[in-house]
Amino acid sequence: MKVKNFYFGEHYYNDLINGISYYKEIDFDLGTRFYTKVEEAVEEVKLNPIAFPKKKYHLRENLIKKFPYILYYRIDGENLYFLTIACAIKKPYYWLKE
Numbered sequence: 001m002k003v004k005n006f007y008f009g010e011h012y013y014n015d016l017i018n019g020i021s022y023y024k025e026i027d028f029d030l031g032t033r034f035y036t037k038v039e040e041a042v043e044e045v046k047l048n049p050i051a052f053p054k055k056k057y058h059l060r061e062n063l064i065k066k067f068p069y070i071l072y073y074r075i076d077g078e079n080l081y082f083l084t085i086a087c088a089i090k091k092p093y094y095w096l097k098e
Contacts, residue, residue, distance in 0.1 A: 003049055004078040011084035019069060019085060037064050038085055041071045045082070049075050059083065 016038060024031030041062045045052065052062045062071045068088045074081050 002078065003046070003075065003080040006046065006080050006082070008082045009084060012082050015069075015085040015087075019067075019087075023067075034064075034067055034069075037067055038069070038071065040065065042082060045071065045073055046080065049073070049080055063088075 016035070019038070020031045020035050022031075023034045041064050045060075045062050049060070052060045055061050059072045059074055062073070063069075064071060064085065069085050070088050071085050072083045074083065
């Protein structure tokens with residue numbers, strides 16, 4: 001499957017910033033590692049978007065390695081929408097109600 005366009009939603013950026021801030025409070029390097037792992041997950045999806053399973057609400061998800069976060073995205077034709085990075089410990093679909 002060839003995806004030509006990539007879009008990042010508002011929730012994606014908000015949750016990314018919140019996650020980085022949270023982990024930086026614990027340890028600066030941990031915040032940097034979190035960001036790196038999120039970027040790796042995004043690149044994995046870009047390379048092969050259908051490799052990851054469809055879950056609830058027909059969204060696909062890629063687990064962020066070494067962190068309790070899930071990258072939610074959807075495919076629409078040639079477009080790939082990165083919707084959010086949700087904490088798997090909390091209710092991960094909270095953002096759908098907003």
